[in-house]
Amino acid sequence: MSSKNSNWTIFMRGLVKENPIFVMLLGMCPTLGVTTSALNGLGMGLATLFVLILSNTAISLIKTLIPDQVRIPAYIVVIASFVTMVDLLMAAYWQPMHEKLGLFIPLIVVNCIILGRAEAFAAKSSTLQAVIDGLSMGIGFTWALALLGGTRELLGSGAIFDYPLVGEDASTMLLFIMPPGAFLALGYLALIINKLRGVK
C-alpha cells in the first residue's frame, strides 16, 4: 500500500469505522454533559479536536525521549498543558462558549480519547500520521457531538443551531434538554446506528 493510501485509511478510520463515541464509547462525560444544543456540541468537539491534534503531534515528536515507565504521567502533563492553553484562549476569544462549557473544558484532560490515542497511536507512529489520526478522531468526535446536540436541541427546544423551527408557543419535549434526555437520546441514537450497521 502506498503511503498516500495508508494516510487516507488513517483519516477515514476515525470518522465512521472507529468513531470514538458511537463505536469505541470513549469520552462519554462531555458527550452527555454539554450536548444541550448543536452549537455546544460543536464547540466542545472543536476544543477537543484542537487538543487532540496538538497532543498527538507533541507526543509523537517526543516519543523517543520519554522513558517507558513514566510515559503516562508525561503524556498527562503534555495534554494538561494544551488543555490549559485552550481554556485560556477560549476565555479570551470565545467567551460565551467558554461560559457554557464551563467545567468540561478543564475536564478535557481526563477525556479518555486523548490519552487513548496518545498511548495507542501517537506513541508508535510518525508525526504526520499522528496529526492525521488526531484530525480524524477529532472530526469523528465533533460530528457525533454535533449530531447528539442537534437531536436534543431539535426535540427539546424545536430549534437547530439556535434557529427556531417551530413557533414560540409550540410545546416541545423539554425532557430532551434535561439530564435524563442526554442518556435517552444517546441510547436511541446508538440503537439507530446499530441498526444501520446491520446488527439485527
Place this chain on the structure above:
Amino acid sequence: MDYLHIIIAAVFVNNIVLAQFLGICPFLGVSNRISTSIGMGGAVLFVMTLATLVTFILRKLILTPLSIEFMQTVTFILVIAALVQLVEIVLKKVAPPLYQALGIFLPLITTNCAVLGVALLSVQKEFNLMESLLFAVANALGFTLALVLFAGLREQLELVELPHAVRGVPIAMVVAGILSLAFMGFSGIV
C-alpha cells in the same frame, strides 16, 4: 451554606453521575455486578477525599500566593495521578486485604473525571476546607449510590431476552436515562 445542605444537594439533587455527567466511564464500565460497584465506590471515596484535601492545600499555599492559578488543571491532574500511585503503594504494604479488595479499581481512578471534577468544583464554589471535604465525601457517596442502583438494574437486565441491536450501549443508556429521571424527582428539595 450549611453542611446538611451540601450533603443532600450532592448526593440526591445534583447527583454527580446522573445530573452532572461526571464519572460516566466507570459508571458504564464497572457496573455489571453490585459487589464490584461497591468496591469501585470505596476506592473513589478514598481517592476523592484525599485528592480534594491535597489540592485544596496546594491551592491555598502555593498557587494563590504565587498567583499562578492558571496552572490549576496541570497541578490537580498530576496530584491525582501521583496520589493514586501513592495510595496503591501504601495500601499494598499497610492493608493488603483492602488493597486486594480495591485492587484493579485504583489505577482506573486517575482517568475518572469525577475526581478532578469535584476538586475543580470545590474551587469554583469557593468552599472552605471543611466544606470541601464534606462535598468530596458526599459526592463519592452519590457516585456509589448511582453505581450500585445501576448495577442492580443491569443484573436484572441480564435475565431478559433482548434484540441484538438493543443490547449493550442502547439499553444501558435508556436504563440510565430512566434512573436519571427518577433522581429528577429530588430537584427542588434544597
